[in-house]
Amino acid sequence: MPNQEFSTKNTTSYKVTSIVHQRHLVLNEKYLKDSTSAWITDSAEVIGINLHDPFRTSVSINDKMKIPFKIGVHKAVGGDHDFPNPGDLLCASLASCFESTIRLISNKLRIELIETKINATAQVDVRGTLMIDKSVPVEFQSMHIDALIISKNTNEKLLHKLIEGAKRSCIVYQTIKKGIPITLNTVVKIKN
Structure with a gap:
């Protein structure tokens, strides 16, 4: 989120107690010094297993945590819609x-x-x-x-x-x- 001021009464006192504002101040300083550090990459990966099943797979979210989610195909295109x-x-x-x-x-x-x-x-x-x-x-x-x-x-x-x-x-x-x-x-x- 860009560093934008919202014009409200006592905005400064609100921001002093806001953990989000405190963390954004640190990030703003970091990104102003090195704009390349503001670039992030989110990821998901599908490794085909059970390739004989055309209606189900799984996707792993995040390259570090690799949180798996089962994925299905919507019934409107022939799947069973038994998973998201x-x-x-x-x-x-x-x-x-x-x-x-x-x-x-x-x-x-x-x-x-x-x-x-x-x-x-x-x-x-x-x-x-x-x-x-x-x-x-x-x-x-x-x-x-x-x-x-x-x-x-x-x-x-x-x-x-x-x-x-x-x-x-x-x-x-x-x-x-x-x-x-x-x-x-x-x-x-x-x-x-």
Whole structure:
């Protein structure tokens, strides 16, 4: 997330107690001294096992932790959909990145979150991938996020800045929206 100032009252006192702001200060200094250190590489790897089964595989997430996830093929393209499919992982990436970004910005703004729920969906016409209709593109045609944010001791203006900041700073959101439209429906509630 870029080092951006959010114009709120007592912003400085909020940031002094924000662990996210403290860590970002260290990273900002590091990246300003050496911009190449800001480059990261995320990874996933599939090593084909049980190649006789066209409907299931597994993917290992992160090159150090190698956390395995079983992957299935969606029933819309002939699979059993007995495990998450790659489209589900795309939605999981968008939802988890968006929610993590909300948490980071909330901490910097000292917004006390009570509950968050981010649901990401992706729509695709599979006739293209099945080569039934070559005029149908082989891609997700749209994605959507439903976001519920319940917070305490804040105001509508600050929550609007939170959502706009999350849209600007969420890497997966910004990457995907360059290729396909993403709609966002946000419900925010304030409990005092």
